[in-house]
Amino acid sequence: MEVRTNTSIDRSCSRPQLNVSGAAIQGNFEDRDPSIVLPNQSDDISHLALDIGGSLIKLVYFSRHEDRSVNDKRKKPLKEKIGTSSFNRRSYTTTGGKLHFVNFETRKINECLDFISSKQLHLGALSLSLSLSLSLSLSLSLPAMLIPYEQATGGGAFKFVDLFKEKLGVTIDKEDEMDSLVAGANFLLKAIFHEAFTHVGGQKEFVQIDHNDMFPYLLVNIGSGVSIIKVDGDGKFQRVSGTNVGGGTYWGLGRLLTKCQSFDELLELSQRGDIKAIDMFVGDIYGGTDYSKIGLSATNIASSFGKAISENKELEDYRAEDISLSLLRMITYNIGQISYLNALRFGIKRMIFGGFFIRGHAYTMDTISNAVHFWSKGEAQAMFLRHEGFLGALGAFLSYEKHGLDDLMTHQLVERFPMGAPYVGGRIHGQPLGNLNDKITWMEKFVQKGTEIFAPVPMVPKGTMGPEGLERSSSKGDYLLSGDATLNVGVLHLIPTLEVFPLLADPKTYEPNTIDLSDQNELEYWFTILSEHLPDLVDKAVASEGGTDVARRKGDSFAHAFSAHLARLMEEPAAYGKLGLANLLELREDCLREFQFVDAYRTIKQRENEASLAVLPDLLMELDSMSEENRLYSVIEGVLAANIFDWGSRACVDLYHNGSIIEIYRMSRNKMQRPWQASKKIFHMMRTCDNVDDFDIFKERMLGSACKKPQPHRRALLFVDNSGADIVLGMLPLARELLRRGTERNHPPCQVVNKGRIDFVVRMVLGDNGGFRFRVLMGELVMEEEEEDQSQPSDLKL
Numbered sequence: 001m002e003v004r005t006n007t008s009i010d011r012s013c014s015r016p017q018l019n020v021s022g023a024a025i026q027g028n029f030e031d032r033d034p035s036i037v038l039p040n041q042s043d044d045i046s047h048l049a050l051d052i053g054g055s056l057i058k059l060v061y062f063s064r065h066e067d068r069s070v071n072d073k074r075k076k077p078l079k080e081k082i083g084t085s086s087f088n089r090r091s092y093t094t095t096g097g098k099l100h101f102v103n104f105e106t107r108k109i110n111e112c113l114d115f116i117s118s119k120q121l122h123l124g125a126l127s128l129s130l131s132l133s134l135s136l137s138l139s140l141s142l143p144a145m146l147i148p149y150e151q152a153t154g155g156g157a158f159k160f161v162d163l164f165k166e167k168l169g170v171t172i173d174k175e176d177e178m179d180s181l182v183a184g185a186n187f188l189l190k191a192i193f194h195e196a197f198t199h200v201g202g203q204k205e206f207v208q209i210d211h212n213d214m215f216p217y218l219l220v221n222i223g224s225g226v227s228i229i230k231v232d233g234d235g236k237f238q239r240v241s242g243t244n245v246g247g248g249t250y251w252g253l254g255r256l257l258t259k260c261q262s263f264d265e266l267l268e269l270s271q272r273g274d275i276k277a278i279d280m281f282v283g284d285i286y287g288g289t290d291y292s293k294i295g296l297s298a299t300n301i302a303s304s305f306g307k308a309i310s311e312n313k314e315l316e317d318y319r320a321e322d323i324s325l326s327l328l329r330m331i332t333y334n335i336g337q338i339s340y341l342n343a344l345r346f347g348i349k350r351m352i353f354g355g356f357f358i359r360g361h362a363y364t365m366d367t368i369s370n371a372v373h374f375w376s377k378g379e380a381q382a383m384f385l386r387h388e389g390f391l392g393a394l395g396a397f398l399s400y401e402k403h404g405l406d407d408l409m410t411h412q413l414v415e416r417f418p419m420g421a422p423y424v425g426g427r428i429h430g431q432p433l434g435n436l437n438d439k440i441t442w443m444e445k446f447v448q449k450g451t452e453i454f455a456p457v458p459m460v461p462k463g464t465m466g467p468e469g470l471e472r473s474s475s476k477g478d479y480l481l482s483g484d485a486t487l488n489v490g491v492l493h494l495i496p497t498l499e500v501f502p503l504l505a506d507p508k509t510y511e512p513n514t515i516d517l518s519d520q521n522e523l524e525y526w527f528t529i530l531s532e533h534l535p536d537l538v539d540k541a542v543a544s545e546g547g548t549d550v551a552r553r554k555g556d557s558f559a560h561a562f563s564a565h566l567a568r569l570m571e572e573p574a575a576y577g578k579l580g581l582a583n584l585l586e587l588r589e590d591c592l593r594e595f596q597f598v599d600a601y602r603t604i605k606q607r608e609n610e611a612s613l614a615v616l617p618d619l620l621m622e623l624d625s626m627s628e629e630n631r632l633y634s635v636i637e638g639v640l641a642a643n644i645f646d647w648g649s650r651a652c653v654d655l656y657h658n659g660s661i662i663e664i665y666r667m668s669r670n671k672m673q674r675p676w677q678a679s680k681k682i683f684h685m686m687r688t689c690d691n692v693d694d695f696d697i698f699k700e701r702m703l704g705s706a707c708k709k710p711q712p713h714r715r716a717l718l719f720v721d722n723s724g725a726d727i728v729l730g731m732l733p734l735a736r737e738l739l740r741r742g743t744e745r746n747h748p749p750c751q752v753v754n755k756g757r758i759d760f761v762v763r764m765v766l767g768d769n770g771g772f773r774f775r776v777l778m779g780e781l782v783m784e785e786e787e788e789d790q791s792q793p794s795d796l797k798l
């Protein structure tokens with residue numbers, strides 16, 4: 001049975017808009033939870049969950065894009081539009097969505113309420129309550145029935161019930177805090193790639209935990225207080241211990257002792273502190289010597305704040321920096337130690353630390369790691385989470401069962417910086433984004449603010465001794481993002497249900513990044529390249545949107561946004577997870593999309609498509625007239641030649657500035673009898689141009705799209721010779737084997753050129769039997785595989 005309402009709520013001036021016109025109840029009145037179909041709903045629907053803690057409110061919300069073509073009522077008969085009785089939100093086709101993370105100070109709860117209200121997140125939750133409310137009574141007018149509710153956990157879910165009701169008209173649906181913490185942690189470990197990491201001596205290293213071997217682990221949530229939870233499975237856990245000496249203690253006591261106004265200020269102070277000023281060391285007691293008999297060295301701290309006993313000093317005589325550091329060390333070390341003792345109690349080796357106290361702060365994580373390492377004698381290791389502070393909020397969020405977010409569990413989520421939100425670190429800047437102009441204006445503000453936000457606060461000078469005698473590393477991880485950048489996280493993007501590379505032997509271990517940007521030199525090199533390419537890309541993007549003033553503004557905003565990302569990543573390369581070149585290129589695409597550039601290469605593609613279509617009949621006739629073998633050969637050549645233009649390199653761009661691809665293609669076919677002469681020309685230009693990186697962009701693209709079963713260390717094999725140039729892809733092991741055999745046959749020793757960015761030069765020729773034969777050229781080395789090739793080796797010198 002269907003009951004229809006004609007009521008619609010007009011919120012046309014803001015997002016998200018909920019269009020309930022034509023809303024229909026599906027099924028029978030007797031059904032407990034009949035589904036509501038909103039056939040005309042076209043905007044994102046957001047879902048919201050909160051974790052209201054003693055110090056901070058953490059907010060997680062999700063917005064998704066439904067596949068409108070599936071629900072497009074113009075294309076489908078009514079019955080299909082609203083589906084069958086099994087229709088529910090789960091039957092929507094996912095095209096992706098975003099999970100956003102924001103935090104506010106609990107004492108400033110009104111800011112949080114304003115934020116929710118400005119983004120109308122509480123109305124998004126309404127899509128859930130519809131089904132509940134309507135099943136209760138159908139005689140009420142629709143707006144009156146809408147009693148949205150929000151999922152909330154933490155103590156505040158109890159404390160602020162009335163405030164939420166009064167200000168937002170929402171009812172809080174309380175979730176158990178520990179349940180939420182565990183659900184959030186399990187979710188992060190399962191669904192997010194590069195979520196967990198170790199942090200030792202300033203070095204962050206991502207750990208991929210096997211989903212089938214995740215439990216048990218000890219979850220230590222360091223909030224205001226500390227909860228220690230033994231997790232044995234999904235929903236299977238026990239809070240085995242806790243301590244009231246936690247983040248609240250550091251912030252509370254620190255504020256009293258230093259008169260700091262904010263947590264960040266206190267944390268920043270600690271970075272300039274000297275641990276030796278107040279803490280008493282073993283050496284202070286043992287006349288500068290170790291107490292090795294019990295495993296203590298002179299540089300171990302014997303007593304936190306111990307020096308203050310004997311020195312005849314008042315509080316004012318100590319530097320706030322030193323107090324902050326000693327306090328931070330005392331509390332973090334103590335938490336690490338208590339946690340380890342609990343791990344020992346239950347024989348658990350894996351310890352995962354969360355909670356907002358950690359703040360991605362290098363010193364905090366290093367100290368916890370030290371404590372665990374020291375007391376376990378290296379047997380146990382501390383791990384941290386990138387979304388450390390949002391476990392509870394995420395868990396509460398996941399407890400929404402009805403909105404079909406199962407996708408979140410089964411798909412990978414990747415992190416991007418929150419470009420689309422009108423706030424920075426919880427502070428609202430102006431109205432919610434309504435249209436592109438708002439976004440651009442906000443972006444201008446964001447960029448100004450961004451410089452402030454991402455300015456790193458330097459650590460103590462290199463060489464200063466930290467606790468436990470460890471020299472503080474000067475790694476990037478030692479920077480604290482200052483000011484509002486309380487979020488070490490931004491927006492998680494849900495990748496749509498498209499399977500990537502379905503033929504990969506083992507998708508889990510497949511690493512599409514052939515260039516590892518953890519190497520600082522590589523990182524700088526690529527950042528320079530991408531920055532230098534930016535003006536050219538902006539020009540193309542602007543042209544692709546008609547070259548109007550608006551397009552130019554959009555282009556400038558895109559450039560600002562992308563540059564801001566690059567600046568942030570330069571300071572903290574792992575800010576969005578492990579970073580490879582492919583991620584950077586993807587990030588650039590993301591930014592373009594953010595500013596509604598559908599396709600920066602659109603005009604070029606249009607031009608090429610038109611030219612191609614004009615000559616297609618001729619080309620097909622030509623191909624048809626060939627012998628079978630030649631035809632196949634020509635088609636392969638043509639495909640490879642065309643592919644070369646898909647890499648966006650400067651040399652290539654220069655080339656097609658002077659003519660269309662098809663012209664080059666035709667010219668090469670006619671004049672040189674080799675369709676790939678065009679590519680030869682490109683390679684020549686690439687090899688002679690300064691930007692050897694073009695090879696890498698090319699390789700990245702080709703390897704990312706063309707290989708069916710690539711190996712982790714595979715490289716592009718480039719073929720270059722006198723008579724033409726082409727490219728084949730191959731596996732490094734294969735190439736090595738070929739080279740080995742070549743060397744055994746007394747060919748001159750081969751040289752693997754990494755710096756020149758060409759590893760191998762291989763020529764691949766289609767054999768009579770339809771297979772390929774290889775001719776490997778590496779510098780002076782020439783060798784044959786399978787069949788002898790008569791052509792002369794190239795005079796190529798790498």
Ligand SMILES: Nc1ncnc2c1ncn2[C@@H]1O[C@H](COP(=O)(O)OP(=O)(O)OP(=O)(O)O)[C@@H](O)[C@H]1O
Binds near residue numbers: 224225246264355
């Ligand atoms: N910007 C900040 N303002 C205040 N505290 C911060 C900030 N950033 C980090 N912290 C630290 O994080 C702690 C709060 O962590 P978290 O939000 O995980 O706990 P909580 O939920 O507020 O507390 P609890 O779970 O004990 O109720 C604070 O006590 C403080 O030590």
Ligand SMILES: CC(C)(CO)[C@@H](O)C(=O)NCCC(=O)O
Binds near residue numbers: 053054155225227241
């Ligand atoms: C009371 C909670 C659970 C509130 O989040 C937290 O602050 C905590 O775990 N405190 C430590 C309490 C104790 O076990 O001594």
